[in-house]
Amino acid sequence: MRLADKTVERTLGLLALSSILVLLSITFFIFKEGAPFVFRVGFANFFSTEWHPTAGRYGISYMIVGTAAVTAGALAFGVPLGVACAVVLGEMAGQRTRELLKPAIEILAGIPSVVFGFIGISVVLPWIRLYLGGPGASGLAGALILGVMILPTIIAISLDALRAVPRSYRDASLAMGATEWQTIWRVVLPAARSGILAAVILGVGRAVGETMAVVMVTGNAVQLPLSPLEPLRTLTANLALEMAYASGDHRAALFATGIVLFVVIVGLNTVAALVRSRLARPASRARRARSRAITTTETEQIQPAVTP
C-alpha cells in the first residue's frame, strides 16, 4: 500500500510537471520558428503596414492596430456591463436573483466561441449593415461580440474583488447614514478598485487572444480601420486565416505573429497577477483570506482561462 501511494504520488507529480514542460516547449517552438525569420527580414519589414506574404511583405502593424481597436471596443461594452453585473450579484441581489444570474453567467462562459461567431454572422452583421451601413463585417461587430465574451471573466473577478472588501467598511458607511448606493459607489468600489483593474486586464487578455469569433465577424481586411464600421484584421485572425496554406517564410511570418501575441498575453497576465496580489490593504488581509476561501471555488467555475 505504501508503495502504491508512492507510485501514485510520483505519477501525479510527473503529470503536474508535464504541464510546465508543455508550456516551455510551446514557448521554445514558436520562438524557434518565428524569431530567426524576424531577424532575417528585419524589424522594418515586420512592423511595416503592408502584408503581402506571397510577395515578401510581412508588415503586421495594421493587425496590431486592429487587435487594439477591437479590444478597446470590447472593453467599452464589457467593462461597464460586467462591473455593474458584479455589483448587482455581490451587493444588491437577493438570494433568488443570484441563483438565477450565476448559472446564466456560467453558461455564458461555456458557450464555444464559434457559436458567438455564428450569432455574429447571422444577427449582428446584417443588423449593422442595415442600420449603420458598411459591409457589416467590421471592428464594431468584433467589439460587440467580444464585449459579451469577456463578460464572464470581468464579472467573476470583479465579484471576487467586491467580496474581498471587509464587511466592516460597509457597516461603518451605513452606520454613518450613507445610503446603500452611496456605500457601493463611494466605499466598496474604491476599496475593490485594484481587483476590478485586474478583472479588466484579464478581460483584455481574453479579448486579445480570442480567435474564432473574431475571424468570423471582423472581415479580416488588412487596413487601418478609420471607422468602427470598416473591416479590420487582428493578430489572432491572421494566424487562423492563413495557417492552412502557408509554407516557408509565409509560415514563419505567422509564427512571428504568434510571438507578438504571446508576449502581449504573457505581459497582460503578469500585470494582472501583480495587481491582484495587492488586492486589498494589509488591515483586511485576514478577512480577505477567509472570504476568498469561500468564493474561490465559485469563481473558478465561471472564470475561463486566458489563452493566447
Next chain:
Amino acid sequence: MNVRLSALAALLVSLGGSACSARARHTITLSGSTSLQPLAEKWAEAYQALHPGLAFAVQGGGSTAGVQAALSGAAQIGLSSRALTATELHGVRAIPVARDGIALVVHPSNPLGDLSLGAVRGIYSGEIPNWERLGGPSKPITVITREEGSGTRAAFEGLVMGKQAIRASALVQDSTGAVRQMVSSDPAAIGYISIGLVDASVKALRLSGVAATEANIDRGAYPLVRPFLFAVHGQPNAQTLGFIAWVSGPEGRQLARREGMLPAGVEGPDASR
C-alpha cells in the same frame, strides 16, 4: 489502485502496438498544391481501399514545391494547381486530372447577371466602388476575397487581376464556404468560388455573356479555369501508373465531381492546358 494503473498501462501499450503494426509495403508519395491536396487524399483513400497492399503519403507545400519533389524523386507524383512553365515541362510530364472553374457570385437579389472581366478587375482593384457604375443599384460593393496563400486566390489573381492588386479593404474569408455564406447574406457583395460549390444561395455571374457551366468550360469559352495536374518524372513504377490510370478513369472522375471539382477534359493528352 495497482490493478487500475497496470490496466491503464496495458491499454496504452496495446494502443501503441496496434498503431505501429499498421505498416504497409509500397508507398506512393503525392506532394504539392494545397488546393488539390484534399481531392488527392480522397483519391488515395478510395484507391487504397481497393489495393490494401499500397500506402499513400499525401503532402502539401504548394505547386512549385510539388513539381520540385517530383523532379527530385522525393515524391512519385507532384500536385500542381496551375499550368506548368516551359522549364518545368523539360523535367516532368503533366497529366491533367481535374479542372476547377472559378465562378463570380453575387447575392440572388442582385439585378446584374453579366460582367466583363475588365469590370471584375475594376471591382476588385477598387476602381469601381459602387454597383451604380455597372447599372445596378446605388450601393457600395462589398468585395470578398480569399486569404493570401489560397490557391483559389492565386488563380483568380493570375486569371483576372494581372498586375493589379486586390484592394486592401476587401473582406477576407478563409474558405469557399465562408465566402459563399457572406455573399448570400449581403445584397451588395461579390465573391469568387469554385464552380462546383455554387448553390442556390448565391447567383453565378456570366462573364461577357458566357455562363459558368461545365459545357462552356469544355468548349474553352469560359475564361476562369485552372488545371489540376499530376507531375511525373521519367517512367513511373507500375503501382503509380495504376493509380494514375484509376484517377483518370470513371471512378476517379466521379470522385472529383463529388468533391466539387470538374474532371479533366474528356479526350486528348493536352498536357500543358
